[in-house]
Amino acid sequence: MVRAGRRAPLILAGVGFSLIFVAAGPAGPALAGEDGPTNGTTSAEKKGNTVAAVAKISYTSSGNNKGGGRVASVDTNWTPPACWYAPEWKATEFQEYRQRLYFGARHDPDAPRDVLGDMSDQNQAYAKDGYNIDKEKDGMWWGAQQNPNASMADQFKCDREPFWVENGETPDVPQAIDPETLAGLAYEQIEVPGTKVSLAPDGPSKVNLPTWAWLDKGDFQPVSVTASLNAPGLHIEATTTAKPTALSIKPGTEDAVRIPASGKCELNEDGSIGEPYAKGKSKQTPPCGVTYRRSSGDGTFNLQATATWEITWTGTGGAGGDLPDGEYGNDQPVSVEEIQSINR
Incomplete structure (x- = not known):
């Protein structure tokens, strides 16, 4: 042999x-x-x-x-097998x-x-x-x-x-293949939805007034990938699941205040992020959003919304565990205008 x-x-x-x-x-x-x-x-x-x-x-x-793409590990020291x-x-x-x-x-x-x-x-x-x-x-x-x-x-x-x-x-x-190896390979295949947030009030954002940001509950649901290997005398598999936990907002300029101050909007119980804007709330503080302190002029600010996903896995024989959190985000342009007075 x-x-x-x-x-x-x-x-x-x-x-x-x-x-x-x-x-x-x-x-x-x-x-x-x-x-x-x-x-x-x-x-x-x-x-x-x-x-x-x-x-x-x-x-x-x-x-x-x-509308999304591959989730990426927040741990730069971890890579798929x-x-x-x-x-x-x-x-x-x-x-x-x-x-x-x-x-x-x-x-x-x-x-x-x-x-x-x-x-x-x-x-x-x-x-x-x-x-x-x-x-x-x-x-x-x-x-x-x-x-x-x-x-x-x-x-x-x-x-x-x-x-x-x-x-x-x-x-x-x-390094003989096992469920944990398959879990890491499945991680690499996970695609999550995009994070283009809804912004309000409608139209350009206004200097010194909060801009509300939210994602509907239907946009944020767990995503899973199962990796399987079948050969004579051998069947192993692992399912890696990404569960959304939060959305981080970066306004695209230092002349802005994030809401909350951490810029991290937690997931609501119903799976949504933030709260939809309703008429009459323009001066209220939203649970998730941003207040711009200056105009974007003739251009726009590049608002970045990045979702954090908790990654876990289960596999053949009761194996399972945690893998590093993942992230995926989108950018979107935001116009911000100076105003003298607002009637709502």
Whole structure:
């Protein structure tokens, strides 16, 4: 049995194809122009706004994401998983893949000879166990997969050689795919609704009079994404949910007073933010809004409304927990006029 080891990732470029792989380990994409089994590098395809791992990880979503976009973590030290290990090949597929990989590299005039030697040695080691073809129905070869949105350096931190895992077993290998990994990948796919707020009174805002800001309850509802992986003897999934908690207002100028002073408008019990303006309230203080202290002149101020989303997840086997809060916001122009008197 070939044991998991670590190698530095190498990139070989040849005539007619490019090859990215870990020396003597999990090699990268199938050779260009050839059909073949899936490999250690996750293939990706665009499905609407979702990047899905082909035949590996699938995503489903629920909730309102109208007019919005991807939520971003407020914790700059947290990122979705860059790479992981997952079921990749049946035994016969793995044999074919490794042989094609070596054949392609041999015909690349730029391929380093020492790398070819390592690849040959490893293929012979795999061949000693017959690539586990006699166990075709009992397990799969696991390999490294990469998140195409991560940096190349982080993607190739998963540099173990492919390893065999019996169906139903959980490999004791760091970064082996699990519900928490899927939760992080689902986080990356969450799209939330836009945060263009309603402003009143109608027309341009007035200097020294409060401008009311609000979002209706139908605009702010939880959004979930479920990431699932299905392979022989293995089914795991995780659902990551974003729940709105507050809306932060930035007036677009320092000559303004935010309401409340923190600029953070909390979510109401009915799921709305702030309070709709009603006639006769022009001089009252709104629960959410801004008071401009000077005119915008011939231009506008760029008001920014950013929603904060609490992120949690649940997964197979009762797993679950919290992930860093997320944010998403929109900008909108606001005209502010000087006035001498107002009759309402």
